[in-house]
Amino acid sequence: MDLAAIKNTFGGQASLFGGIDTQQVLPFGSLDDVEEEVQRVMSAAGQGGGYIISGAHNIQPDTSVEKIVKLFEWSKSMESTLFKNLNKQHGNGEEVTAMHLNYGMVGGGRGALIGKAHRTSIALNGDCRLAAGAFSSSTEKNLASGRDLGVDDDRIYASFAEMAQKEAAREDGIDFVVIVTPNHLHFSAAKAFLKQGIHVVCDKPLTISSAEGIELKRLAKAWRAFPFTILNVGDYIADRRSNGNKSRTILS
Numbered sequence: 001m002d003l004a005a006i007k008n009t010f011g012g013q014a015s016l017f018g019g020i021d022t023q024q025v026l027p028f029g030s031l032d033d034v035e036e037e038v039q040r041v042m043s044a045a046g047q048g049g050g051y052i053i054s055g056a057h058n059i060q061p062d063t064s065v066e067k068i069v070k071l072f073e074w075s076k077s078m079e080s081t082l083f084k085n086l087n088k089q090h091g092n093g094e095e096v097t098a099m100h101l102n103y104g105m106v107g108g109g110r111g112a113l114i115g116k117a118h119r120t121s122i123a124l125n126g127d128c129r130l131a132a133g134a135f136s137s138s139t140e141k142n143l144a145s146g147r148d149l150g151v152d153d154d155r156i157y158a159s160f161a162e163m164a165q166k167e168a169a170r171e172d173g174i175d176f177v178v179i180v181t182p183n184h185l186h187f188s189a190a191k192a193f194l195k196q197g198i199h200v201v202c203d204k205p206l207t208i209s210s211a212e213g214i215e216l217k218r219l220a221k222a223w224r225a226f227p228f229t230i231l232n233v234g235d236y237i238a239d240r241r242s243n244g245n246k247s248r249t250i251l252s
Contacts, residue, residue, distance in 0.1 A: 003044035007051075015050045020071065022055040027062045034067050038074040046078070072124065102131035103201075104167060104174040106160045106189050107181035109135035109145035114203055115180040119149075122178070131155060132174050134163045160189045168196035176201055187212040194219040 003019055010016075019041040020026065025033050038053075045051040053075045059068060103122070108115015115135070122128050132155040135145035139158065146156035157163035160179075167173040176199035179189045187207045190200045194216060207213045 003041060007045050007047065011048065011050055015052060016045045017052040018054045018056045019045060020053065020055045022057045022059055022063070026055065026067055026071070027060060029067075031067065031070055034070055035074050038071060038078060042075065042078040101128045101175040102172065103128050104132035104134075104155075104163060104177045105130060106134050106163070106177060106179045107136075107185075108133070108178070109138075109141050110148065112180065115178075118178050118180055118201075118203065131172075132157065132163060132167055134158065134160045161192050164192040164196045164198065168198060174198060179203065183208055187216065190216055191219060194223055197223045 003016075007016060021029075021037055025037045029037070042051065042053060046053070105115060105119070108118065112135075119130060122130075130149055130151060133146055133149070133151055134142065134157040135149075136142040142158070143153070143156055146153070155167075157166065160181075164177075167177075177189075177193045179186055179200065179202040181189060183205060186202050186205065190202055190206065193200050207216060
């Protein structure tokens with residue numbers, strides 16, 4: 001697979017995901033091999049943003065923790081290099097920098113395993129803060145969960161519909177939302193946020209029917225927001241998407 005050719009052909013239309021060799025390099029290669037793999041993939045796919053660094057598949061147990069940590073460290077270092085290159089390309093004195101993002105969560109209250117897994121994985125990136133949420137349909141559990149997670153009371157919402165509307169109206173509203181509810185609620189929650197122009201990260205599946213998927217695609221295009229579904233929460237690292245002279249991080 002020629003990553004550079006794929007980037008040149010489709011880079012302006014879609015973000016690329018994955019590409020790090022999980023069959024040979026990560027489990028059997030040296031630390032130097034892993035560093036070279038990160039440089040190879042990010043140089044080919046990361047130019048101009050629009051790339052989510054991740055293994056080509058799930059990272060298997062025969063990959064050492066040291067290699068996984070180095071993968072994160074080297075990807076962050078390469079990311080800085082790519083931003084410097086963007087600055088040179090723009091050449092207008094305006095610096096392209098990594099952004100700190102605020103996110104919200106729907107579901108994932110006390111005792112919810114998947115919500116905790118997503119929050120833990122997002123925290124690995126270091127660029128995102130949980131700022132709002134509708135964590136449970138139980139009023140008491142919802143408030144307690146938000147307080148446990150350090151969310152201000154006025155940003156702990158009774159429903160995802162209220163959250164989408166009020167966060168979209170705030171100057172400091174969330175940049176994206178993570179949906180970790182039961183599957184049958186994924187579509188309605190994603191729809192509510194996309195209609196407000198808020199990017200969506202959703203635990204799998206994004207929808208439970210093709211009709212729902214088509215509708216979310218239509219909304220995403222109309223409101224210029226991006227829906228992502230997570231297949232492996234360990235794949236949260238960072239996607240830097242360049243838009244003119246601005247750049248923002250979309251996690252997946």
